[in-house]
Amino acid sequence: MAPPPGHRVLLAGTLGIFVLHCFTGGQKNSTLIFTKENTIRNCSCPTDVRDCDYSLANLMCSCRTVLPLALRQASYSDHLTIWFTDASALGLLLNFTLVRDLKLSLCGTNTLPTDYLAICGLKRLRVNTQAKCLSPEQSLLMLNGGEREPREQPVWFPRGWQTCMYISFLDLALFNRKSSLKAYSIENVASIANNFPYFSYFETFPILSNESYVVTFIY
Numbered sequence: 001m002a003p004p005p006g007h008r009v010l011l012a013g014t015l016g017i018f019v020l021h022c023f024t025g026g027q028k029n030s031t032l033i034f035t036k037e038n039t040i041r042n043c044s045c046p047t048d049v050r051d052c053d054y055s056l057a058n059l060m061c062s063c064r065t066v067l068p069l070a071l072r073q074a075s076y077s078d079h080l081t082i083w084f085t086d087a088s089a090l091g092l093l094l095n096f097t098l099v100r101d102l103k104l105s106l107c108g109t110n111t112l113p114t115d116y117l118a119i120c121g122l123k124r125l126r127v128n129t130q131a132k133c134l135s136p137e138q139s140l141l142m143l144n145g146g147e148r149e150p151r152e153q154p155v156w157f158p159r160g161w162q163t164c165m166y167i168s169f170l171d172l173a174l175f176n177r178k179s180s181l182k183a184y185s186i187e188n189v190a191s192i193a194n195n196f197p198y199f200s201y202f203e204t205f206p207i208l209s210n211e212s213y214v215v216t217f218i219y
Contacts, residue, residue: 031076032057033093034083034107040093042066051128052083052107068092075099083107087172091117098164103128106175114173120164125218129175140181142168142216164213171219185216 032043036054043061050056057063075098084090085108094102095117102119103126106112125140174181190212 030079051105112172122168168216189213
């Protein structure tokens with residue numbers, strides 16, 4: 001026997017709410033951070049936004065203005081996209097950050113210096129330099145990019161530093177060239193400062209005793 005019309009309407013409404021909940025619950029937002037007119041915007045986006053389209057990002061994403069201090073020692077478990085125009089802004093947003101899936105888009109024509117940023121636990125990197133080099137997006141997959149045993153939990157340093165067993169050093173000069181992304185890794189590095197003495201600011205990098213690192217250079 002068919003249910004009364006009123007019950008059918010109620011049933012349809014309930015099913016609609018259930019389907020909508022399942023659909024939105026399955027969506028996983030990604031994080032977009034960009035600098036614009038001396039401000040930093042942190043956005044949560046339900047889908048990818050066309051690179052460097054600030055107006056579209058503000059329209060499609062949930063964005064808020066944040067202070068630089070709020071981004072220090074951050075970590076990102078999902079996909080992170082950063083739009084930047086200069087090396088100092090990128091260093092502020094990214095240096096010594098824990099992120100597995102990263103996309104970097106250069107939104108200007110500035111020439112970047114030969115300098116290095118340290119990224120922790122990086123598994124995949126995508127780079128877009130169309131604003132400067134008119135080249136297609138490039139992608140690089142790190143085979144050792146921060147894989148952990150499921151039971152292993154992140155360890156925190158007393159001063160707020162995060163443990164980096166897998167460290168990627170990113171050469172910013174790669175944004176000035178049209179050549180393909182390249183990388184090489186060095187395993188069982190016992191000391192960052194001792195093995196790479198020419199990187200002076202790595203002398204402050206926190207070291208855990210009885211631990212070794214996998215170091216990857218991306219250029």
